[in-house]
Amino acid sequence: MNVFITGASGYIGGSVAIAMIKNGHKVRGLTRSCSSAQQLMTLGIEPVMGELEDAELLVQEACKADAVFNTANADHLGAVEALIAGLKGTGRVLIHTSGTSIIGDDARGNFCSDAIYSENSTLVIDPRKQARRDIDLRVIEASKLDIRSAVVAPSLIYGYGKGINKQSIQIPFLSKNASDNGAVQIVGKGLNTWSNVHIDDLVDLYLLVAEKCKGGSLYFAENGEASFIEIAKSISKRLGIHAIEHLDPEFAVEKWGMARALFSFGSNSRVRSVRAREDLGWNPKNHSAQQWILNEMKIYP
């Protein structure tokens, strides 16, 4: 297959690209940076220099591809429209990357919510996440244009990536922040809970979606969950940083910004991957972000 990946230099996109190459596919990957382009070549990925704002380029690349993985930015409507324009009427694959922060609540760290969503649930979307959800719906509806389109919404991803960027978002941020501040900092009581998934299992899901999805589907990706106080305790033990600090949510917003403080670290985001398991036979193998932190996470000096 000829594959086009946006975000090929990134954590998710790079990991998907390496797996596709291992499976014998030809991968072209978008990047804005010359140094990333050089590194992509050494990994066997043909670099395509450009950006998501370049609609004409994305249309051209999508036209040439049997499958497109959009992993650069979950919030970029223009890129999604261009990829749909390039693929419509072809019956080919478009997999867009969203995230389970679309169902994040306003817990500010202070409670574990009872709300657990599967792809079959009616989702409750915070108005601040509606634009991202609208992009997901646009991708799902694109199946009516004869595109095998799907949205993969990963929960908190852990593990090391296989491409250029090996680091995910939430756990690396908390770990580096802990090293910088001499304390593992979390929002409020840290009782808020996120589902999580290992990057290797997530990559398996992307491959299965490309192979089997008929189009018009959303797939959550999770294989476990943990509260942020549980994550913080694991980081604390692994790094030997004994203090755990509970940041006042308003202070966390000032320090980290709204999206990071209230969604990435302050919300609940509990999902179950029902469709991936039942419809695609997805069988994730890794079970616990805490065990990964305790046993495998690297400790930098």
Ligand SMILES: NC(=O)c1ccc[n+]([C@@H]2O[C@H](COP(=O)([O-])OP(=O)(O)OC[C@H]3O[C@@H](n4cnc5c(N)ncnc54)[C@H](OP(=O)(O)O)[C@@H]3O)[C@@H](O)[C@H]2O)c1
């Ligand atoms: N990691 C997680 O835990 C997680 C979980 C759920 C959802 N997500 C979502 O998935 C998406 C990808 O996440 P990630 O962790 O893989 O991020 P990442 O490692 O930062 O990768 C994103 C890549 O996209 C490229 N990119 C960004 N803006 C671009 C633009 N305007 N034009 C062209 N390329 C652009 C960048 O490549 P160049 O700089 O080389 O151009 C970057 O390497 C994000 O939207 C994120 O919110 C991530």
